[in-house]
Amino acid sequence: MLRQIKEAFRNPKFLVGFILFVLLLLMAIFYPMISMYEPLTYYATSFEKPGTYVNILDIANSEGVKLNVDTAAGRLDSVLTDDQKETMKDWLVRFGGVEESAIDLEDSESFLKLWQDNYDSKNPQKGLRTADKKAVARLDKQLTTALNSDSIDIAGKNEEGELEVVKSIPGDHFINAGSVGNSYTFPLGTDNFGADVLTKLTSSIRVSLRIGLVAGLIGTAIGLTIGLLAGFLGGWVDNFLTFVTNIFTVIPSFVILVLISNAVSASARGATMVSVIIGLTSWPWTARSVRSQVLSLRGRDHVNLSKLSGHSMPRIILQDILPYVASYVVMAMILQISSGILAEAQLSMLGLGPNTSTTTTLGIMMNWAQQYSAMQSNSWWAFVPVVISITLITFSLNLMNTGLDQVFNPQLRD
C-alpha cells in the first residue's frame, strides 16, 4: 500500500495535480480566515473593478506633497480623446456658429477656448439625438472639471450653517496612496451585490469541494455496492441490478438531476441536499465498471480457494475482491468528485442549485453574474475567476486520475 502511494507520488502528472489541488484546498480553507472581508457582506453596491479604494474625504483632509509634474495635461488627456475632439468640432460647426476653417484640432488650447466660448447646453440643437445632446453635455462637464486644475476650495458649514471655505487644495499636490486612513483593496473587485469576489470565491470553492466530495462518496458507495453484488453474486441478482443500472445509464443523468432538483422544493434545497441528489444520480458508470472487474475476478483461483475454505461471502468480497478493484474505485471517485463540482455549477446556473442565503457556491456566483449581465457590462472579474477556479479544480483532479491510471493500469505502465 505504502509502496503504491510512493509510486503514485513519483508520477509527475499525479504530483502536479495533487499539488494544484492542495493549493486550492489550502486557499479555500485559509483565505476566508485571513481575509478582512466576509463572503456574504456587501461592501459596495454593484460590480466594482479590482483595485484599491481610498476614501475621498480622507484625501481631502490630508496634507499633500507638491510634485513638480504637469497635472493639467494628464487630466485633459483622459477626457479629450481624438474621437471626443471630432464630436466637439462637429458640434461647433453645426450649432456653435463656428467656421470649420477656424478650428485647429492640433492646438488644444485655442480649441478648448473656442469650445468654452461657444458651447451652450441650452442651445436647442435641432436635429441632434437626445442621447447625443446628453453625451455632449457630459463631455462639457468633464472638460470643465479637468480644466479647473489650479485649485479647488473645499467648503464646510460653519456654526450658522453657512458655507465657509475650510481648505484650498492646489492642483499639483499629491498624497501617498498607502497613507490614507480608509482604504480598501478588492483584489478581484466586487460582485453585483458588492461583496468581495476573492473572499466569496474562496469560500465558494470550499463549499463546492464539499458538495463534490459528498456527491463523489455517495455515488461511489452506491456504485461500488451494486457493482460488487451484481458481479459476485451473478444470476438473477446480477440481471436485476444490471437492468436497473442500464436504465440509469440510458437516461442522461443530468436530466434526472434537473427533474429531482426541481421536484425538491426550493427552500429544502441546501448544499447537503444538492450533493446528495448529485450523488444519487452519478453512480451507474462506477457500478458497471466494478461489476465487469468483479466478474473477471470471480473465477480466479484465490477466490475459488476462499470459497472452498468455506469463507463467508462478505469476507470473500472484502478480502479477496475489493483490494483488486480498490485502485480503480479510488480513480473513479476522483472523477466523481470533479463531475460533482461541475454538476453543482450547472444546476446553479439553471437556478436549481442550493437555495441558501448563508453559503455560496461557484455555480451560484456564476448565476448571479449572469443575472446581472456581468458579461455585457464587461465586469469580467465577476465570472472569469470563477470559471478558472472550476477549470483548475477539475483539471487537477483529472490530472491526479491520469497519474494514478499510469501507476495502476498494467497496460499503461512504462
Place this chain on the structure above:
Amino acid sequence: MKTSKKVLAVLLALALVLSLAACGGGETSSPASTPADDTSSAASTPEESTPDASEPEESETESEPETDDTGDELSTPRNETVYLGGLQWGKPAQNNPFAPNPNFTAMSQTGIARQLEYETLYMYNPLDGKMYPNLADGDPVWAEDQTSVTVKLKAAAKWSDGTDLTADDVVATFDSHIKAASPQGNDYGQYIESITADDEDTFTINLKADNLNPHKINAYLTAIYVSQKAFLDKCWSEVSDDGSEFKNLTMWDAPHTGAYSPVLYDSEQKWVCERNDDYWGQDESMWGKLPAPKYVAHNIFKDNDATMRALEAGEIDIDQHYATDLQKTWEEKGLPISTWFDEPPYQLGMGMPSAMFNCQKEGLDQVAVRKAIAYAIDYDQVVASAMTGQSYTFAEMPRCMFNPTDGERALIKDPEVLKPYQFTGKDIEGANKLLDDAGIIDTDGDGVREYPAGNNLAFKAMCPTGWNDWNAALGILSACGTDIGLNLETNFIESATYTADIQAGNFDISMTSYEPVNAGNPYIRAYSMFYAFGGDFPETMTFNYGRYYNPEAEALLDQLKLETDVEAQKDIYEKLNIILLDEVPITALMYRPADFHQVNESVWTNFPEAGNEENIPPLLCLDGYGYAGLFNIELVEG
C-alpha cells in the same frame, strides 16, 4: 495492417467532420425556410379574414396587397418601422380583448392600456394623474350622488371598417365582458350595474348602489377597450352564446378604432402592425395627424440577454425590460441609448415592489416583528444593487402609499406629519430595541430569538425564481436577519405556483406590487393594502394577500371612496399613511417604473424625456397617454 487501420481511422474522422458540417449547413438554411412557411400562413390569414369582415371598406382592400408584400419578405422598411422589445416572449395567441391571456402585446388592458390597436375612452397620464380623452369627448360628467356618470363620444371616432363608433358599442362591450365572465367583467361587474346608451354618442354608466366605488369607474374608463357591437353580435352567434368559447376566439379580424392593424401575428419570430392611413385620430378633434411610423413591430427574442444585445445593436427602438447597469451603454460604450433621466434613478418609478408580511402567521401577526424587519432592511443596498440604481432611494422619495409621481404625491397633506414614521432602513439598533421591548428575546443563546414556546423565529421570504431584481432584493432582505436575531431565508419558487400561493396566503413574507399605475389610484392601491372584508377573509384573496385587518383603516376606506373634496381626501390619506407606516403590513423595497423605458436613437429620435413640454409619460410611446409620444418621434436626419 496497422497503417490501413490508421488510414481507415482518418477517413472515418473526415467523414464525421464532413457530415457534421453538412448538418451545420442544414441548420443555417432552415431559418430561411421557416420564414417562408410563416409568410404563407401570415399572408393567408388576413385573406381569410376579409370575407368575414361584415363591411369590407376601401381601406381594407387597399391595404391587402401591401399585406402580401410585407408577407413575402417578412420585413418592413427600417425607416418606416418602430421596433419594440421586451414585451412579447412567445407566439401571439389571440387578438381577443375578452380573453384572460391573449399573449399579443400590441394590446394590453391595464390601467395604462396600450392604444396601438384597440383604444380606450380615456388615456391615463400618471405624471399629472389626469385622464386625457381618447374616444371620449370631454371629461366624464358625474351625477351629484355619484351613482352614475355620463360620457360623450367623439363625433369623429370611427372603426377600422369605416363605420361610426356609437354608444351602443360601449354598451355591447360591457355586456360582453359580463356575459363572457372575462377577468375584466368579473372585476368591474362588482361595481357597475349597467351601461346604457342615452343617444348615438352618449352613454351612462350606472354604479351598483350597494358597492359604490367611483374610483373603479375611472379605472374602467382608462383600462377597457371598446369593441364593435356588430362584430361582437356576430361572434356571440358563432359560439352560440357560450362564454368560454367566446373567450377562446382569436378575433384577428376584429374591427378596432386604433391606428394600427395586426398584419403579421402567426409567427414565432415577430409580430407586425401596420398603420391604417384612414385612422380617425388624424381629425383635428384628436391628434390632428397620423402617428409617425408606418409599421410597429416586435421581434420575439428568447430572453433578456438577447433583447439587450438587440437594443445595443440598434435593432430595437423602444425597449421594455430591466437592463442591469443600463447607464454603462452610454457612459462606457457610447451608444445612442437613453432613458427618462440621464442621472440616477434613470427611470421614473411608478410601482413599489414590496415585501408583504402574512399577518395571520405566528410571529408576523405582531407589529413589533414586522416593524423590526422593515426597520432593519438595507433599502439603499436594494436600490443600488438589486435595481442597479434605477430607483429613487427612500431618502429621496420618503415612503408612503403614494408612488413617486407628482400626481399622487400632491395628495400628501403635510410631509412633516409623516416624517417621524418614515423609516429609511438599516436601523439595526431600532429593530433590536423593538423586539426586546416586545419581549421577543433569544433565551438559548443560539443567536435567534424565540417564541414563548421555545421555537426559533424563522421566516421564508418568497418570490418567483429568475426575477433577478426581486431575487436580489429578497437576498438583501434575508441578510439583515442575523443582525436582528431572526432566521430569514429566501425561497424562490416557480412563477406558476407563486400566484396561487400568495392568493391562498401560503407564505411568510412575499414580494408583490400593488397597482402600479391606475386611474383609480391611489385609492385602489390603498384598497389593495387595507380592505379586509371586515376581518372575514375569503379563502382566495386577489389583493391584501397578507390578510391584514384593521377596522379603522377599513372605515377610512369607506369614507374615502365617495369623498370628492381634495382636502378631505388628503386628511384621510394621511391617516392611512400613518397606519401603513406604523403597523407595516407591507413595506416597499424599491420604486420600479411601470414600463422600463429605454430607447435607442439609431433610427428614430425625439422620444419623450424628463421635462418634455407636453408632459408625455415614459410609457413606451404605447401605453395610456404615453401613446402621444408615437406622434412626435421623427427619423434621425443624415
